[in-house]
Amino acid sequence: MNLLNRYLQAVAKCLPSARRDDIIAELRANILSQMEDREHELGRPLTEDEQADILRRYGNPTIIAGRYSEHNLGLAFGRQLIGPELFPIYKTVLIINLLITVVVLAGVVPIVARAIGGAITLTRVLMPLAVQFGIVTLIFVILDQNKGRLLDKWDPRRLPALKANPEDGPNAQDIFTFIAGAVGTLWLALTPRWPYLLLGPGALYLQAIPLKLMPQWIEFYWAIVALLCAQLVLGFFRLFRLLPRRQARIMDLTLKGVGLCIGLLLLLKAPNYVSSQYQEVAVWANLSFLACLILALAINLWGTGRLLLSLWRERDQMVPARQH
Numbered sequence: 001m002n003l004l005n006r007y008l009q010a011v012a013k014c015l016p017s018a019r020r021d022d023i024i025a026e027l028r029a030n031i032l033s034q035m036e037d038r039e040h041e042l043g044r045p046l047t048e049d050e051q052a053d054i055l056r057r058y059g060n061p062t063i064i065a066g067r068y069s070e071h072n073l074g075l076a077f078g079r080q081l082i083g084p085e086l087f088p089i090y091k092t093v094l095i096i097n098l099l100i101t102v103v104v105l106a107g108v109v110p111i112v113a114r115a116i117g118g119a120i121t122l123t124r125v126l127m128p129l130a131v132q133f134g135i136v137t138l139i140f141v142i143l144d145q146n147k148g149r150l151l152d153k154w155d156p157r158r159l160p161a162l163k164a165n166p167e168d169g170p171n172a173q174d175i176f177t178f179i180a181g182a183v184g185t186l187w188l189a190l191t192p193r194w195p196y197l198l199l200g201p202g203a204l205y206l207q208a209i210p211l212k213l214m215p216q217w218i219e220f221y222w223a224i225v226a227l228l229c230a231q232l233v234l235g236f237f238r239l240f241r242l243l244p245r246r247q248a249r250i251m252d253l254t255l256k257g258v259g260l261c262i263g264l265l266l267l268l269k270a271p272n273y274v275s276s277q278y279q280e281v282a283v284w285a286n287l288s289f290l291a292c293l294i295l296a297l298a299i300n301l302w303g304t305g306r307l308l309l310s311l312w313r314e315r316d317q318m319v320p321a322r323q324h
Helices: 002-012 020-042 048-058 061-066 087-116 122-145 172-190 196-205 217-239 245-268 279-313
Strands: 075-077 079-082
Touching: 002 020, 002 048, 002 061, 020 048, 061 087, 079 122, 087 122, 087 279, 172 217, 217 245, 245 279
Parallel strands: none
Antiparallel strands: 075 079
């Protein structure tokens, strides 16, 4: 039943960790029952092609995992537009897309408004967000309406090879997180020497419109760099499984808490992060910095909340068994 194990492994990757074992056990029992019934009809063991046919009819691993999402949510306006199978993927893509749009707007909107001589209005800020929401939603509505044709065209025999232990060795998410963290830390560390990394062509105007940072900025800067280095070290240990999973997650939670504290202290300094002899430049720079800080705090708070919720659900596994 190597094919079945590979199928269950693919489903397990998309399941909530707190319920993963129970769901996989239920799926294994259901699929094995179907295979045994088929073997009884044929009077012989199933071939790999016959096993693959049963798994294909059972459903795409991503779709099956979506049906077991914790809240079984969907998107509906009168009728269901996006079902619970695709909704978790839709939500993740939408959040990432909107966050990227917010970051871009924080830098672009003030420049455009200044260039055309207009004010930064709520419409100018919300319109790109509404467009992104509409485009992403429309794509997933089309996918949901055609998921039978698009997502069912898969071959169980092409599933990833079975791992002895899914927790052994680096996975794609850990590798991406470590590389992104390393690049981000290096980028921030080199920014004071090469402002072009942060400001792009705008760095050429720094001499013409000198900006003076607040006196406490150097302490905040090195605290942020030290925190990123600590997260990078933790990422290295997680990448090569040098720490137990729970211990690594608790350390991650601690670092996220430190990051929240630094962010909140910075927030208390608003809006006087920089000053300049040109009042409009100082206002624009402070507003841009404040917008990025709020976004970073929101992302950190969201990640901290998810991690806390996950650890709370696994609390029984973290308490030693009572001795009877």
